[in-house]
Amino acid sequence: MSALVDLFTVAAVSAGILFFLAGVVGLLRFPDALTRLHALTKADNVGLGLIVAGLLPQASSLLEALKLVLVWLTVLLAGATVGQLIARVARRAGTRT
Amino acid sequence: MSFELSYELLVGLLVLTAAAWSVAARDTYSATVGFVSYGLLIAIMWMQLQAFDVALAEVAIGSGLTGLLLLSAAARLRAAEARVTSRPPVMLRIVAALACTAVSVSIAATVLRLPESAPSLAGAAVGALPATGLGNPVNGVLMAFRAFDTLLEKVVLVLSLVGVWSLAPEPGWSGRPRLLHPFADDGVLRFLARTLPPIGLLFGAHLMWNGADEPGGAFQGATVLAAMWLLVLMAGLGEAPRIRERWLRVAVVAGPMTFITVGLAGIGVAGAFLAYPEPHAKSLILFVELPMMLTIALVLALLVAGPPEPTAGP
Numbered sequence: 001m002s003a004l005v006d007l008f009t010v011a012a013v014s015a016g017i018l019f020f021l022a023g024v025v026g027l028l029r030f031p032d033a034l035t036r037l038h039a040l041t042k043a044d045n046v047g048l049g050l051i052v053a054g055l056l057p058q059a060s061s062l063l064e065a066l067k068l069v070l071v072w073l074t075v076l077l078a079g080a081t082v083g084q085l086i087a088r089v090a091r092r093a094g095t096r097t
Numbered sequence: 098m099s100f101e102l103s104y105e106l107l108v109g110l111l112v113l114t115a116a117a118w119s120v121a122a123r124d125t126y127s128a129t130v131g132f133v134s135y136g137l138l139i140a141i142m143w144m145q146l147q148a149f150d151v152a153l154a155e156v157a158i159g160s161g162l163t164g165l166l167l168l169s170a171a172a173r174l175r176a177a178e179a180r181v182t183s184r185p186p187v188m189l190r191i192v193a194a195l196a197c198t199a200v201s202v203s204i205a206a207t208v209l210r211l212p213e214s215a216p217s218l219a220g221a222a223v224g225a226l227p228a229t230g231l232g233n234p235v236n237g238v239l240m241a242f243r244a245f246d247t248l249l250e251k252v253v254l255v256l257s258l259v260g261v262w263s264l265a266p267e268p269g270w271s272g273r274p275r276l277l278h279p280f281a282d283d284g285v286l287r288f289l290a291r292t293l294p295p296i297g298l299l300f301g302a303h304l305m306w307n308g309a310d311e312p313g314g315a316f317q318g319a320t321v322l323a324a325m326w327l328l329v330l331m332a333g334l335g336e337a338p339r340i341r342e343r344w345l346r347v348a349v350v351a352g353p354m355t356f357i358t359v360g361l362a363g364i365g366v367a368g369a370f371l372a373y374p375e376p377h378a379k380s381l382i383l384f385v386e387l388p389m390m391l392t393i394a395l396v397l398a399l400l401v402a403g404p405p406e407p408t409a410g411p
Binding site for chain 2: 070074077078081084085088
């Protein structure tokens with residue numbers, strides 16, 4: 001049972017890291033601000049979500065697990081907002097030139 | 098090479114890169130972004146050294162709040178910077194380079210000449226900790242063993258706010274600080290400014306309360322509170338107070354005044370300035386920390402908000 005749980009953790013965290021890697025590649029390779037944002041938000045939302053999901057079974061108590069989920073939700077909220085704001089500035093600058 | 102060592106080397110390399118980037122960047126804005134990432138990386142380094150209190154302080158104050166101060170300064174400077182196109186004369190640049198090299202070399206030489214086993218008071222601080230009733234030795238040092246330093250630090254904070262306010266034009270004294278808020282009426286930012294503060298207030302209070310026994314403390318908690326207030330102001334959901342308001346003046350000095358009062362009472366009760374009578378040490382420390390947190394949060398937010406500007410109306 002515990003080996004199965006560990007396997008799940010390794011799989012989920014690795015998948016999360018893959019999303020972060022893809023996000024970084026996108027940030028470096030995509031041509032403009034909007035597409036780069038698109039790449040980054042995937043890393044933030046799904047990548048961190050997978051890492052948190054993978055770490056949940058390793059949490060020592062329910063409170064610790066809840067804290068992990070809260071970290072993810074807060075990053076989701078902040079990331080989504082900042083992404084929107086940057087996109088707005090990029091679009092405003094784009095229409096001006 | 099062990100995993101741990103290669104990880105530390107990688108973080109160290111990243112810190113150096115971020116530092117070099119923020120020094121070499123031509124544009125003030127890019128330099129500030131470099132400085133913020135440098136601070137975050139330094140915090141990871143402190144985590145690696147198990148210094149969680151320092152890591153928290155670095156993230157909240159060193160990187161976050163200082164970064165915000167520098168960003169708003171960069172935004173205000175942008176117009177003036179665009180006018181300066183000529184580079185400084187060659188001689189000036191050579192002298193500046195020599196001065197910087199001299200400082201760097203002397204710092205490096207000093208670090209290399211440090212004694213092998215660094216002198217430390219850590220053992221004494223941990224040994225005397227039970228007398229304070231606290232569980233976090235860092236907080237014990239800040240609030241009890243070196244309370245005088247902490248008190249002076251708070252006084253300096255208030256003085257720095259006076260310094261910022263003194264930049265106000267004459268009619269500004271009856272006005273309020275005006276934050277640069279490019280997204281004042283943006284729905285998304287307003288949503289964040291309505292959703293995040295309850296979480297932030299809880300977290301700030303948790304950091305301060307928890308600071309007695311675990312990493313955290315009044316300064317870190319206050320920085321989170323200041324950030325929440327600034328978020329509300331930047332979203333245009335509230336206005337900074339007029340700086341002549343009586344409650345504001347009282348709140349700004351509340352922390353240091355409580356600290357000094359408790360400290361003076363210590364002369365009579367415990368025999369020395371800033372000494373706490375032993376059985377009540379922890380409750381007295383919390384009693385000092387609460388108004389101190391209010392003062393720090395207010396002062397930090399008002400430092401970012403800048404000098405008051407003249408406003409129309411009463």
